[in-house]
Amino acid sequence: MVLLNPKKYKDRNYPDERSKEIMLKTIDWFENKGLAAIKRDYQERTFTSDFADFIRDEHIFETLFLPKGYGDDPNQHYSTYKMFEFSEICGFYSSAYWYMYHVSTLGLDPVLLGDNEEAKHKAAAKLKENPLCAFGLSEREHGADIYSSDMKLYPQGDGTYLAQGSKYYIGNGNEAGTVTVFGKLADTGDYVFFMVDSKHEKYECVQNVIACDQMYVSEFKLHDYPITDAEILSRGQKAWDDMLNTINICKFNIGSAAIGLSTHSLYEGLNHAAHREIFGKKVTEFPHIKQLFFDSYIRITAMKLFGLRATDYMRAAGPEDRRYLLYNPLMKMKVAIQGEIVHELIWDVLAAKGFEKDQHFEHAAVQIKGMPKLEGTKHVNMALMAKLIPNFMFNPKEYEEVGLRNGAENDDFLFNQGPTKGYGKIQFHDYMPVFESVDLPNVKVFIKQVELFKQLLMESANDLMGQMANFDFLYAMGEIFCVVPYAQLIVESAKREGLEDDILDSIFDVFVRDMSRYALDLAMKPSSTEKQQELCKQMVMKPVVNEERYNRVINDHLYALVDAYKMNP
Incomplete structure (x- = not known):
């Protein structure tokens, strides 16, 4: 089975014993804590310090975060595959625990990407006593405008500096032993990355800027915090590149967390519906409930298949293969938004039950809303991916x-990504042979939609130059485009995972409907031309209906999950 089931996780084939130990101990920790305690801490907004203690005692972040050459383990390696698994498990139980993990890896990676070897070993050693890290990037006044940082290092004339300024919306800023801070040198204006400790007397944790969860999302200030070369990680263009490359590595976690949250909600929704009767029938017998669950299950399966395959490309990345820079924002944005859709579908099944305080869904439905908003808005990520449309659709390359x-190999390139330039020149392998390798009805319909989209791009190239300057139009265009690489990697993953044709054809049933909806949205944009409207209307197609296939998926796959997992109370 593709979907995570913690009760059967011992059956997996692990690449190494240490990975197996980490995943199973983490699952045991959550299951031993139990759903009631997790919900109590969530409702009382209790900081996840007990999880931090567990992470420290089991040395988990040391194993997960550190590349080869750092830490005590001679077999140490950094693996996106391990990070994906751990992120999904944390998300499965609650994004509060996931968030502690996520912002810690964000906080440590500028150290590991930087030029300061002494700082790398110091930060690695500090994980033993305090595994929490924080990433000091955004500021209250500037938001996403990271060009305008007011955090400054002021030179003191003796080779040292004093740091002054504030950062806002910084996870773990209340407890982190390593806080990496992005700012500028006051005398030259050059960018700089440096590290501080949240327990230093010149560090002020001002407040938690949110009040709706267990997460501590801090505002902090530095008051003449003393900095020497030992704390400076990188300067100038390298500091800028390290900031963006840190986000390139870590925003992948957002999709895996969304997969975990959604999977748990699916189990809970199925268990509830299967054991409830209304008007003399089981809830799961109603046609509209079947459709809601069908779409939820198919979308989560697609999310997981994409994540598994995108992980391969993250690990295979190199100077001549930067395809991960498309699959990474897809994982962050597309997968996370699919998680939102899934929760809306399941909520239509649960109805008022979805508000009840003693179940996973009540907090998952809130937490999933935050996922697409982290590490760049969906519009920022879509604008990034839109730059890749020409090469992806028209200029493939053989790999x-x-x-x-x-x-157990080390993902070396992720910590040596180099300058963040040449993004629009990245090329991709041809998507069409991947789709044509599958002889399924809805894949064939999907291919027709993709061909019409390609025709739209070719015939309106001149118009698109101006239209894409409007973020509203760009996003609508990007929605159509994103389904293509998303579907491509899912087909590749499905073959490797031995996915049944019934499920893959069902995934493309969903994609045909999505493409139709996105095309209609694009056609209705104020700036769309008559030719674009006509081609968009042609893209509106109905999936091939197959009742036998639909019922097999419902009965043999989806409803087979009833009571397959229920969290320990």
């Missing part, structure tokens, strides 16, 4: 086949 990458 060697990327196989399963779940081994």
